[in-house]
Amino acid sequence: xxxxxxxxxVLLSEEQIQTRIKEIGAxxxxxxxxxxxxxxxxxxxGSFMFLTDLVKAIDLELTVDFLGxxxxxxxxxxxxxxxxTQDLSLPIKNRHxxxxxxxxxxxxxxxxxxxxxxxxxxxSLAIVSLLDKPENRTVDVDVQYTGFTIxxxxxxxxxxxxxxxxxxxxxxxxxxxx
Ligand code: 5GP
Numbered sequence: 603x604x605x606x607x608x609x610x611x612v613l614l615s616e617e618q619i620q621t622r623i624k625e626i627g628a629x630x631x632x633x634x635x636x637x638x639x640x641x642x643x644x645x646x647x648g649s650f651m652f653l654t655d656l657v658k659a660i661d662l663e664l665t666v667d668f669l670g671x672x673x674x675x676x677x678x679x680x681x682x683x684x685x686x687t688q689d690l691s692l693p694i695k696n697r698h699x700x701x702x703x704x705x706x707x708x709x710x711x712x713x714x715x716x717x718x719x720x721x722x723x724x725x726s727l728a729i730v731s732l733l734d735k736p737e738n739r740t741v742d743v744d745v746q747y748t749g750f751t752i753x754x755x756x757x758x759x760x761x762x763x764x765x766x767x768x769x770x771x772x773x774x775x776x777x778x779x780x
Contacts, residue, residue: 648761
């Protein structure tokens with residue numbers, strides 16, 4: 603399907619997203635204020651925009667690293683097979699790791715990621731996801747901070763793509779029905 607910007611309805615506006623990120627940032631600041639060494643890991647590519655706004659909303663010293671995972675290919679259905687496309691550049695042993703995800707759908711990506719990161723012995727491991735689509739979950743995953751719980755629809759924008767496009771939209775949209 604060839605989608606254009608005009609085919610999208612706004613599900614979450616830029617203002618809604620920014621307001622919620624400030625709340626989550628304050629929560630994370632409070633939760634980690636007595637721990638040294640907060641290490642934020644963003645899962646590429648979808649969480650790049652969430653990461654940049656979230657770290658600005660966390661009022662602590664922190665470090666950032668990136669990890670590339672892919673399970674979708676070019677379609678809107680998960681392939682179920684998670685692949686690491688880029689590994690971390692820094693060790694995480696004994697560090698307080700906060701993983702930043704764009705969206706949790708089936709949970710397969712996060713399960714793979716958590717199992718992988720646990721083998722590297724972080725001091726603690728928590729997840730923050732901007733979006734959660736619980737209806738489609740096939741495996742249990744523990745997400746400590748969630749921005750918005752949304753219906754089981756394919757969403758686009760604010761880092762999330764449709765066939766690699768639309769990641770630059772400042773809002774989150776859905777394809778208009780009918
Ligand atoms: P899961 O493994 O939980 O099924 O899927 C997680 C990954 O699939 C997300 O990190 C994201 O890249 C992609 N994904 C899941 N749902 C959507 C969606 O509605 N829109 C887009 N663009 N990507 C999604």
